[in-house]
Amino acid sequence: MSSDIDELIEKYRQARGGLIPLLQETQELKGFLSRETLEKIASGMNLSLAKVVGVATFYHQFHLEPRGKYIIRVCMGTACHVRGAADILAAMEKELGVRVGDTTPDLTFTLEQVACLGACGLAPVIMINEDTHGKLTPDQVPEILAKYRQKTAVIH
């Protein structure tokens, strides 16, 4: 599997300004940029690790931690806030066993909060990848998560 990265490094080694597209394609391949990956890229591109990490941390697109298969975005906009978004978030944290911003150890879910998803009529609302779930109550949370867990189980 690391040979894929070698191939990518080979592809961009000679290209001027190749570090960013290399990081983009590597992340597409691996899902995130681990320290090991970054070290490999640094030595392959003949750059310091500081330089590579510097670039990787500058842009929003790059993730240095593994991310879940499903990204849960809990809306914390005003409309959702007054309708109990904080309770939804708390239920999520409890059910997943992670804090906001973190990913479950089995890499199924990443829990994030966002400013507004723009579905205020459905408040409180969350998005799991591309699906919107609205008018939530905290007791619906386990049920919804179970659906996605099931999906993963089938795929596996």
Place this chain on the structure above:
Amino acid sequence: MKRSILVCGGTGCVSSHSRLVHDALEKELRTRGLDKQFELKYTGCHGFCEQGPIITVEPEGYFYCQVTDEHVPKLVDSLREGSVYEDLLYKDPETQERVKTRDEVPFYKKQKRLVLKNCGRINPENIEDYLKTGGYQTLDKVFNMPPEAVIEEVKASGLRGRGGGGFPTGLKWAYAREARGDKKYLICNADEGDPGAFMDRSILEGDPHRVLEGMLIAGYAIGASEGFVYIRAEYPLAVKRLAMAIRQAREKGYLGNNILGSGFNFNIHISQGAGAFVCGEETALIASLQGNRGMPRPRPPFPATKGLWDRPTVVNNVETLANLPVILNMGAGAYASIGTKQSKGTKIFALTGKIKNTGLVEVPMGITLREIIFDIGGGIRNGKKFKAVQIGGPSGGCLGEEHLDLPIDYDSLIEAGAMMGSGGLVVMDEDTCMVELARFFLSFTRMEACGKCTPCREGNTRLLEILNRIVEGKGEPRDLDLLETLGRNIIDTSLCGLGQSAPNPVLSALRYFRPEYEMHVKQKICPAGVCKDLLSYRIIEEKCKACGLCLKHCPVGAITGAKGQPHRIDPEMCEKCGECLKKCPFGAIVTAGGDRIGKNKNDYQWDHVPRTRELHDLESGRRERY
């Protein structure tokens, strides 16, 4: 003549499922054996995203809105009969009358679509469509002119950079032309990051060859042999169509070596940005293209003399480049006759916010805000009153009612304390809190600041802290002067355009809406009823029927009252959640100064709290956060 059915394939319509409609239409036409009589096209953005998915029928020009796949069988009936499908026509919200063609829709009437001419009319994935509209024809003319003459032509047209600053394009080119270097580069800046601006995306999605043609003209003029399009990775459809266009142009000989036998060589590469707002600044963009952190550097030397890989480089915005075929086609004189003394041609604005018709509009420079907001935009939603308009995104400023009749161009906006920016126009109504809005923009710019220079990194952080304090009800009167002094210092001392413009929303709001700021810090009142910490709820005794609904629904038990007695809210315990106000059937519960009385339980909905709406409208045009 074969009739055409044009289905909008812009990002807005795609998210309202225009692809489904297109596919259903294709199938329906085929099963009925009509696919030879009609040409079905998947086009770029029509601009009226609010009404999507949009379909137009040419040559009649019938304009259908909000079409779903369920409408398809009846739509095909009408196509076969050559009749109009009344139910799908746009309904004028004022007169309630249906209008048949696009040109009759008020949204389009006052527009002057030169750059967006093809958007929504041609298939962006087929170069033939572009060629049929006269595409790439300016190249014959351009290649027969000396490059200096092309520069003179663009200078004479008065074209200024559409990306924000408004620097004269011809002059920028002349510097690069004169600069010495073994190689020169042209960069198309498609790193559109302003919340609420999406014109560059729409041009690239709807008419990518126009941008390539513009790049060829610019490249020839400055003597560049290589061009880059620096485009956001968050615009996947635009990236795809651009790549397709480059491939087709290469096959047709419009890109490559010795183009059209002129001896001019030019190639275009796509480079995808990795998500950093500051990369819209040209020196930061160049740093990013070179594979570094996208941090700006001091200018001079300007990129025109020392840019990408230290070679002379011109960075032009998408819309600027898309104007070039127009100029070369109609001639500098005719182009310069449009607009105002110092700002020529048209400008595309992304109209969003509390307005009836949101979407993309192209208007001549010098048009008034009133014409854009009320004639094109249809005025304010839900019968509310206009309060302010934010021009130019987070770098721009807030203008109020007194500016509605200001003819807008680069200079008039700067004079008024705003700026053209990339052309985002966010309209606000009376429910918008100007302090909270400024806070929103500043939190955006602060988060996107690169951290290189101190005034921007530290200064904007302090500005934001002060604003946070004010919206939390902890502001002091002296904070207002502090905001002003600090803001001006940041503008004077920051390294790049991001820092130099970040305080604009705050300073302009202070200039035009100072009483609102003063109420926040002195009386601790938010007149728009937005800042939660400044709200206080109370029950009007005369109106209270002691039904007990509020008491029952108060989550913290802050409401007391016996049967038959007016209830009251304990301000100490009240969490200001607004549940009681929503539940009261008699409108007895009021907030702050008592000016926002809920007449019935549906009258005051938290869904209409402006902060959320603005965030939504702003973010709809903006990158998706990872």
